[in-house]
Amino acid sequence: MDTQQQPSFLESGTEYEATAVFAVRDDRDLIASNETGDQLLERSGYSSQKEYSFEKEWIPRLCALIEQAGDNVYVHKENWRVNGEESLLYFLSVTKQEAALKGDSQERKLLDMIEHTYDGLVMVDQNGYVQMFSQAYADFIQVNQAESIGKHVTEVIPNTRMHIVAKSGVEETAQLQKVGNNYIIVTRTPMYKGSELVGAVGKLLFKNIGQFSALFRRLNMLEKEVRKYKGEFRDRNKASYSFQNLIGNSRAFTHVIKQAKKAAEGNATILLLGESGTGKELFAHSIHQASSRAMGVFVKVNCAAIPNDLLEAELFGYEEGSFTGAKKGGKLGKFEVADGGTIFLDEIGELPLHMQVKLLRVLQEREVERVGGLTTKPVDVRVIAATNQSLHSLVEKGEFRLDLYYRLKVIELHIPALRERTSDIEPLLYFLIKKYEAILGIEVTGIDPQTVQLLRAYHFPGNIRELENIVERALNLMNSVDSFTPLLLPLEVIGKEEEDDVLTLAAQLEEAEIKAIAQCLKRTKGNKSEAAKLLGISRTTFYEKMAKHRF
Numbered sequence: 001m002d003t004q005q006q007p008s009f010l011e012s013g014t015e016y017e018a019t020a021v022f023a024v025r026d027d028r029d030l031i032a033s034n035e036t037g038d039q040l041l042e043r044s045g046y047s048s049q050k051e052y053s054f055e056k057e058w059i060p061r062l063c064a065l066i067e068q069a070g071d072n073v074y075v076h077k078e079n080w081r082v083n084g085e086e087s088l089l090y091f092l093s094v095t096k097q098e099a100a101l102k103g104d105s106q107e108r109k110l111l112d113m114i115e116h117t118y119d120g121l122v123m124v125d126q127n128g129y130v131q132m133f134s135q136a137y138a139d140f141i142q143v144n145q146a147e148s149i150g151k152h153v154t155e156v157i158p159n160t161r162m163h164i165v166a167k168s169g170v171e172e173t174a175q176l177q178k179v180g181n182n183y184i185i186v187t188r189t190p191m192y193k194g195s196e197l198v199g200a201v202g203k204l205l206f207k208n209i210g211q212f213s214a215l216f217r218r219l220n221m222l223e224k225e226v227r228k229y230k231g232e233f234r235d236r237n238k239a240s241y242s243f244q245n246l247i248g249n250s251r252a253f254t255h256v257i258k259q260a261k262k263a264a265e266g267n268a269t270i271l272l273l274g275e276s277g278t279g280k281e282l283f284a285h286s287i288h289q290a291s292s293r294a295m296g297v298f299v300k301v302n303c304a305a306i307p308n309d310l311l312e313a314e315l316f317g318y319e320e321g322s323f324t325g326a327k328k329g330g331k332l333g334k335f336e337v338a339d340g341g342t343i344f345l346d347e348i349g350e351l352p353l354h355m356q357v358k359l360l361r362v363l364q365e366r367e368v369e370r371v372g373g374l375t376t377k378p379v380d381v382r383v384i385a386a387t388n389q390s391l392h393s394l395v396e397k398g399e400f401r402l403d404l405y406y407r408l409k410v411i412e413l414h415i416p417a418l419r420e421r422t423s424d425i426e427p428l429l430y431f432l433i434k435k436y437e438a439i440l441g442i443e444v445t446g447i448d449p450q451t452v453q454l455l456r457a458y459h460f461p462g463n464i465r466e467l468e469n470i471v472e473r474a475l476n477l478m479n480s481v482d483s484f485t486p487l488l489l490p491l492e493v494i495g496k497e498e499e500d501d502v503l504t505l506a507a508q509l510e511e512a513e514i515k516a517i518a519q520c521l522k523r524t525k526g527n528k529s530e531a532a533k534l535l536g537i538s539r540t541t542f543y544e545k546m547a548k549h550r551f
């Protein structure tokens with residue numbers, strides 16, 4: 001080789017560790033190479049002894065080999081006269097940078113990272129020649145990693161489509177690929193330098209279809225569960241009624257509807273007052289639906305139905321391990337669940353004093369602290385509270401905090417009792433008959449005027465809930481096509497003494513229970529804790545019995 005001439009790129013002054021030189025005739029046949037060049041050829045599996053065609057893929061393959069070792073390679077072509085003949089010389093110049101020598105070059109780090117963080121990774125150039133190939137991938141398909149570099153990917157990975165993706169630029173995600181008797185799952189992503197397609201990267205996602213199927217099954221199962229819980233959560237925490245569902249045209253009723261609609265526009269805490277069964281819960285739903293929080297959740301909490309020692313955790317949640325039996329991962333409290341929506345605190349008069357203090361703090365600070373928690377969490381919740389008791393009397397008796405009372409009654413709405421709006425009885429009656437006709441599959445042909453008269457004269461201690469019970473009972477006693485006569489009304493509405501029919505013992509006990517509950521509620525003016533005490537039963541049992549008899 002005629003080497004008097006110094007290759008022009010060396011004039012720049014860069015210190016090259018080694019320069020492999022290949023002299024190529026007609027841009028194809030290798031006619032000579034220096035010692036470094038020979039070594040490189042040998043490492044890439046070619047003998048330097050014989051003359052052979054300089055196939056295009058050798059250069060990238062040689063470069064990849066050098067770069068794998070953590071060195072930089074510089075490819076330079078120049079026309080030289082070799083043995084008196086015009087030849088093209090390839091100079092593959094290898095430099096070791098300072099950082100590379102210390103073993104912490106960015107590229108090295110990147111390669112190490114790829115090697116250690118990915119199970120299987122392959123990179124090809126635009127012609128499908130392997131540029132990078134992780135050891136794990138090589139081990140998995142049982143080929144030699146170093147020997148694979150520079151080869152066409154089809155010679156290395158069976159049934160691959162990497163070379164196609166490197167040409168088409170179209171990504172292939174989670175594709176099945178047969179390797180031996182097995183199927184693997186791979187993803188092939190085109191690689192761009194700016195807008196130029198320069199190759200593709202392949203990732204081995206799963207080493208067998210079993211692994212993938214297990215994951216797929218698990219994902220499917222989880223998805224189903226999430227769908228189920230989402231549905232349940234939404235069903236359980238949504239407002240089911242709006243103002244259109246509230247029946248009644250009386251002046252008293254339309255007045256309070258107007259007030260409630262106005263209140264719905266703001267964010268202030270609302271206190272709903274009214275006897276049992278007047279529709280306080282319906283109002284709470286409707287206010288939420290008409291408010292700007294309608295897209296958020298509506299969470300109902302019956303303060304009387306939750307045992308005292310669980311109330312705090314139920315309302316404010318708890319941290320993992322905060323008490324024996326606490327769920328792993330802790331639990332969200334109702335206030336956190338209601339974040340962005342409305343919380344309806346029913347039977348607020350039954351809230352024990354120690355909880356009243358905590359509720360007051362939430363209303364003032366707008367943040368909650370979980371049981372066993374060390375920090376507080378801000379919540380954006382509108383509070384609607386309701387009670388059928390006189391909070392004022394409870395305050396006087398020292399059973400309700402005055403400061404909380406004032407915090408709650410920012411807007412106070414009184415829902416009138418049914419006896420105070422008798423003109424609503426008829427429309428409600430029609431509405432309820434329709435409802436139970438559909439449920440029971442019965443056709444009510446007419447309503448006896450005396451039935452309406454008796455109902456209007458009745459004092460309805462249980463309000464609309466009681467009217468609903470009366471209608472349901474009547475339709476249950478009717479023939480499939482029948483008229484609503486006074487005979488279908490209960491004795492207390494007709495105002496007659498009980499008849500002498502002998503009832504079964506079970507029925508008599510049931511009636512006695514109903515009477516006892518009603519009496520105690522009357523005596524305690526709706527205070528359920530006191531009513532339960534009078535009857536000598538727990539508040540929870542009392543609640544169960546009330547629910548059973550639909551009080």
Ligand SMILES: Nc1ncnc2c1ncn2[C@@H]1O[C@H](COP(=O)(O)OP(=O)(O)OP(=O)(O)O)[C@@H](O)[C@H]1O
Pocket residue numbers: 245246247248274275276277278279280281282283346387388464465468551
């Ligand atoms: N205006 C109304 N139109 C139609 N149905 C009503 C109306 N008001 C109440 N109801 C019905 O009456 C029943 C009792 O209503 P709701 O539970 O809202 O009363 P409440 O005042 O919250 O009772 P409690 O104080 O016992 O919790 C429900 O079945 C409800 O659907």
